Amino acid sequence: MLVSVVILQFFLHSNRTIRVWMKRDSGQYWPSIYHAMPSSCSCMTFNPETRRLLVGMDTGNVFEFILSEDYNKMTPTHTYQAHQGRVTVVLFVLEMEWLLSTGQDKTFTWHCSESGQQLGSYHTSAWVSGLQFDVETRHAFVGDQSGQVTILKLEQDSCSLVTTFKGHTGNVTALCWDPAQRVLFSGSSDHSIIMWDIGGRKGTAIELQGHNDKVQGLCYASHTRQLISCSADGGIVIWNMDVTRQETPEWLDSDSCQKCEQPFFWNFKQMWDSKKIGLRQHHCRKCGQALCGKCSSKRSTIPLMGFEFEVRVCDGCHASITDEDRAPTATFHDSKHAIVYLHYEPTTGCLLTSGTDKVVKLWDMTPVVS
Ligand SMILES: [Zn+2]
Numbered sequence: 001m002l003v004s005v006v007i008l009q010f011f012l013h014s015n016r017t018i019r020v021w022m023k024r025d026s027g028q029y030w031p032s033i034y035h036a037m038p039s040s041c042s043c044m045t046f047n048p049e050t051r052r053l054l055v056g057m058d059t060g061n062v063f064e065f066i067l068s069e070d071y072n073k074m075t076p077t078h079t080y081q082a083h084q085g086r087v088t089v090v091l092f093v094l095e096m097e098w099l100l101s102t103g104q105d106k107t108f109t110w111h112c113s114e115s116g117q118q119l120g121s122y123h124t125s126a127w128v129s130g131l132q133f134d135v136e137t138r139h140a141f142v143g144d145q146s147g148q149v150t151i152l153k154l155e156q157d158s159c160s161l162v163t164t165f166k167g168h169t170g171n172v173t174a175l176c177w178d179p180a181q182r183v184l185f186s187g188s189s190d191h192s193i194i195m196w197d198i199g200g201r202k203g204t205a206i207e208l209q210g211h212n213d214k215v216q217g218l219c220y221a222s223h224t225r226q227l228i229s230c231s232a233d234g235g236i237v238i239w240n241m242d243v244t245r246q247e248t249p250e251w252l253d254s255d256s257c258q259k260c261e262q263p264f265f266w267n268f269k270q271m272w273d274s275k276k277i278g279l280r281q282h283h284c285r286k287c288g289q290a291l292c293g294k295c296s297s298k299r300s301t302i303p304l305m306g307f308e309f310e311v312r313v314c315d316g317c318h319a320s321i322t323d324e325d326r327a328p329t330a331t332f333h334d335s336k337h338a339i340v341y342l343h344y345e346p347t348t349g350c351l352l353t354s355g356t357d358k359v360v361k362l363w364d365m366t367p368v369v370s
């Protein structure tokens with residue numbers, strides 16, 4: 001198998017080299033290629049079928065290489081002048097022969113990888129850190145630093161805006177598309193992941209809370225229906241997506257606690273009339289009621305709502321959550337380095353993490369992703 005012998009590694013900023021690591025008979029990985037680049041690499045993608053490697057650069061160019069069959073040589077084939085600033089994401093779509101890319105110049109462009117010609121471009125509201133493409137319907141999902149995901153319908157040389165998803169309070173840092181279930185996952189610097197159920201056609205968006213830091217990468221193992229996510233603190237979470245989760249309720253608005261009726265601090269009239277002190281408003285994560293601190297003092301995990309960590313719940317909801325309901329629907333692992341990049345290879349069951357420590361770790365995921 002191709003992918004079991006080749007791992008591509010790049011270093012951001014500090015290193016201008018591309019290395020191809022091959023697994024040797026000894027079981028150890030050694031670089032077969034050590035290629036010097038003219039400037040810093042910012043992102044890359046590899047297509048195993050065509051052995052095509054596309055590398056986005058700080059200068060805005062995208063370099064295309066073909067790797068030899070024995071992975072001992074890489075030959076430059078194209079240079080795309082794609083952007084005015086750093087390339088943030090590159091994506092290659094073999095079915096269309098398209099190269100999709102986004103840059104710090106706030107543009108999304110697509111090129112024909114056969115002619116090298118630019119086919120079209122679209123101005124994004126902020127610079128993009130997540131990009132996915134659905135081959136069947138030709139929709140591009142573009143996640144940006146303002147926290148929104150833009151959905152574009154691409155034609156050969158034009159595109160139209162379909163809709164935008166707004167749900168994160170921080171930057172979108174990663175996107176992952178599952179074409180079988182037609183579900184889009186977005187990860188954010190707000191520590192959360194949102195599962196946008198497009199295939200379900202009901203507008204369902206489920207929040208997954210299992211990280212204590214910025215989400216840095218997302219991969220979907222379609223054969224086992226597990227989502228793999230990682231965060232800047234080194235946490236790796238494997239989510240069972242066979243579980244049906246519920247949407248979190250809208251938070252209700254009230255001028256007084258919906259249980260004990262004590263006024264909240266902005267409700268001067270009731271504070272005066274009843275000679276009561278105004279309290280801070282909190283919300284129960286399960287029912288969404290507006291409550292005072294005393295009436296929402298309990299904490300619980302609610303895995304079926306995506307809360308793998310304990311969150312604030314009211315007394316009534318706390319009593320209604322059974323131990324069975326609290327059974328985790330995800331497993332938690334520590335990679336012991338600050339992850340910047342994540343890649344999962346389903347054919348080998350290998351997970352690759354690359355960290356700020358410039359170490360690349362390979363994880364055998366077969367015990368947990370199966
Ligand atoms: Zn209360």
Ligand SMILES: [Zn+2]
Pocket residue numbers: 284285286287288289313314315316317318
């Ligand atoms: Zn409640």
